[in-house]
Amino acid sequence: MSHSKAASIFNKDEKKVNWHDKALWFVRHKRDKSTHTVAGWEELRNLGHGIKAHTLSNLDTYLIQFEENALKNGIQVHWAADGDEHNRIVHSILKEHHAKKVVKSKSMLTEECHLNPFLEADGIEVIDTDLGERIVQLAKEPPSHIVLPAIHKTKEEVDELFQEHLGTKPCDGDPQYLTGEARKHLREKFIQADAAITGVNFAIADTGGIVVCTNEGNADMGAHIAPVHIACMGVEKLIPKQEHLGVFLRLLARSATGQHITTYSSHFKKPREGAKMHIVIVDNGRTEQLSRPDFRASLHCIRCGACMNTCPIYRRSGGHSYDATIPGPIGSILSPGKDLKKHSSLPFASTLCGSCSDVCPVKIDIHAQLYKWRQIITKETPQPFVKKTSMKMMGNIFSKPMQFNKVGGIARWSLRNLPKGVINSKPNVWGKGRDLPIGPKESFDTWYKNRKKDE
Amino acid sequence: MNSRENILSRIAANKPDLLELPKVNPDVFIDGKNIIDEFTKKVEIAGGNLFEVVSNEDLISQVITMFPEAKINFSTLKGTESFNTLSVDANKAPQDFEDLDILILESNLGVAENGAVWLPDNNMPMRVLPFIAKHLVIALKKEAIVTFMHQGYQKLASEGTDFGVFISGPSKTADIEQSLVIGAHGALSLSVFLM
Numbered sequence A: 001m002s003h004s005k006a007a008s009i010f011n012k013d014e015k016k017v018n019w020h021d022k023a024l025w026f027v028r029h030k031r032d033k034s035t036h037t038v039a040g041w042e043e044l045r046n047l048g049h050g051i052k053a054h055t056l057s058n059l060d061t062y063l064i065q066f067e068e069n070a071l072k073n074g075i076q077v078h079w080a081a082d083g084d085e086h087n088r089i090v091h092s093i094l095k096e097h098h099a100k101k102v103v104k105s106k107s108m109l110t111e112e113c114h115l116n117p118f119l120e121a122d123g124i125e126v127i128d129t130d131l132g133e134r135i136v137q138l139a140k141e142p143p144s145h146i147v148l149p150a151i152h153k154t155k156e157e158v159d160e161l162f163q164e165h166l167g168t169k170p171c172d173g174d175p176q177y178l179t180g181e182a183r184k185h186l187r188e189k190f191i192q193a194d195a196a197i198t199g200v201n202f203a204i205a206d207t208g209g210i211v212v213c214t215n216e217g218n219a220d221m222g223a224h225i226a227p228v229h230i231a232c233m234g235v236e237k238l239i240p241k242q243e244h245l246g247v248f249l250r251l252l253a254r255s256a257t258g259q260h261i262t263t264y265s266s267h268f269k270k271p272r273e274g275a276k277m278h279i280v281i282v283d284n285g286r287t288e289q290l291s292r293p294d295f296r297a298s299l300h301c302i303r304c305g306a307c308m309n310t311c312p313i314y315r316r317s318g319g320h321s322y323d324a325t326i327p328g329p330i331g332s333i334l335s336p337g338k339d340l341k342k343h344s345s346l347p348f349a350s351t352l353c354g355s356c357s358d359v360c361p362v363k364i365d366i367h368a369q370l371y372k373w374r375q376i377i378t379k380e381t382p383q384p385f386v387k388k389t390s391m392k393m394m395g396n397i398f399s400k401p402m403q404f405n406k407v408g409g410i411a412r413w414s415l416r417n418l419p420k421g422v423i424n425s426k427p428n429v430w431g432k433g434r435d436l437p438i439g440p441k442e443s444f445d446t447w448y449k450n451r452k453k454d455e
Numbered sequence B: 001m002n003s004r005e006n007i008l009s010r011i012a013a014n015k016p017d018l019l020e021l022p023k024v025n026p027d028v029f030i031d032g033k034n035i036i037d038e039f040t041k042k043v044e045i046a047g048g049n050l051f052e053v054v055s056n057e058d059l060i061s062q063v064i065t066m067f068p069e070a071k072i073n074f075s076t077l078k079g080t081e082s083f084n085t086l087s088v089d090a091n092k093a094p095q096d097f098e099d100l101d102i103l104i105l106e107s108n109l110g111v112a113e114n115g116a117v118w119l120p121d122n123n124m125p126m127r128v129l130p131f132i133a134k135h136l137v138i139a140l141k142k143e144a145i146v147t148f149m150h151q152g153y154q155k156l157a158s159e160g161t162d163f164g165v166f167i168s169g170p171s172k173t174a175d176i177e178q179s180l181v182i183g184a185h186g187a188l189s190l191s192v193f194l195m
């Protein structure tokens, strides 16, 4: 399904769309408030960009260095070319430890690889422990946002879900009560877990350590209790040195939620005594994205979600309309690299307003990349007839000023005189859900020339 | 070719020409803010409490009045052994500390810009403790507070910590309709005592 079709389904409930829009704008606003207190914020973003760009240009060396140090620290390191291999590796580690109950903290990578169904098929219980992720897991839905997985759910919906699955009392969606119940329910899971799976926010080449950031403490509750900790990371999570965390931890939470840092920034270097630690390094299309000069900067992404919160399209179409693990503007430049045909409508799900690029803490030129994907997609995939013909017509008109003036005159007259039913007829998708303005009597060109004359 | 070689060779073939690694100069971020005021403000923004005390005994007596209901307590501060109701030794499992009410630990590093305190492995007898305890109390010397994360990592550069965590405030979530709830999976409260 194209993005616009999926979005129109989301848009059926107008009240909910407005609520969703507002909720995300609120987060964007919190981001602004906190970043504006940081002297040198732009310099910080430049550093974030520069460090990531450098790392990518030397990524193989850094990965080797990282592996060497991690091994020295007593961590086992695995490499997976794709999602399938990643799942098989995780599965075999769990088997080796006879793990039947697994707690998982947020990891978009394991979502991308569809790890849960793979493990569940073999009778392994996988519990997502981030509250938002647990909510969508109970609802049997994918996350709709990378930082706020259940942002599309109202508190009343969560209330109902918890009544059904956790046996809670009806509470009119009282967040305090519901969170408390989730804490009890998941505490039990942490205590009983045979293994913990976490994502990785940053992997440090020169120490072989990884950093995981959460607000809830779920990654730590998992990793420090279970006998086995498996951390899954994409190759692009590398940074050269520990001191670079100073830059990224200053950028990440402020961009994500407006907090000055997440509650927990946990630095894992060696497994705790008596426990085992594994790291799975995954490619799954990333090295291919690295080969594309126009799009490789998309690998800088630190998954803060700011580009989603600010995007007028994302806010009004919902994360699920992107039909991809990473939704929103960044998802729309990552997804076509994986499957151009399936995701060909995503780069068009943008006004190209550039707000995403403005808030991105690592200065990815997101909107420019969206535009570049459009060029490729228009060439490589069949376009709808109406769009193709009208584009050709417009191209013709724009190339000849005389003709442009004539057509402009007719268009202005039509907008003033033709009935709405004709103007907003089917081929005019711009007339869907909005009215075109009344056509002015003169063109801008005429207005400008007259004004010059009057001076 | 196995996946490791496969991935590494693809990167070698696909990566751009080497770009320079930018140098981080923390001086460009200097904002002239008062370091203690800033730290205090940020601990509170993160949902934590901040107090000033003169000694460990003073700290303990304040903690006892703050949490009159607490039964299971543990502190690593010097001279506070009588506060402890349990011991942490090697034959205990992480699960055994599920009912820990109050945990008092020392931190050697606080960061003014975000109110975070650093807790390394060596300062806690077991990694799970600051997460599993209901109420986390941190003792921190004023001189141990730095301005930004950059200075924080400069201090940590010489420390070879096996595990360490920056903690800022109590555990929290806003996953239900963006309403902030304090007390997710980790501590329900965090109090920093400055000395």
Ligand code: SF4
Pocket (backbone or CB within 6 Å): A255, A300, A301, A302, A303, A304, A305, A306, A307, A308, A330, A356, A359, A360, A361, A362, A363, A364, A366
């Ligand atoms: S692209 Fe930039 S703004 Fe969007 S999630 Fe990634 S780092 Fe954040």
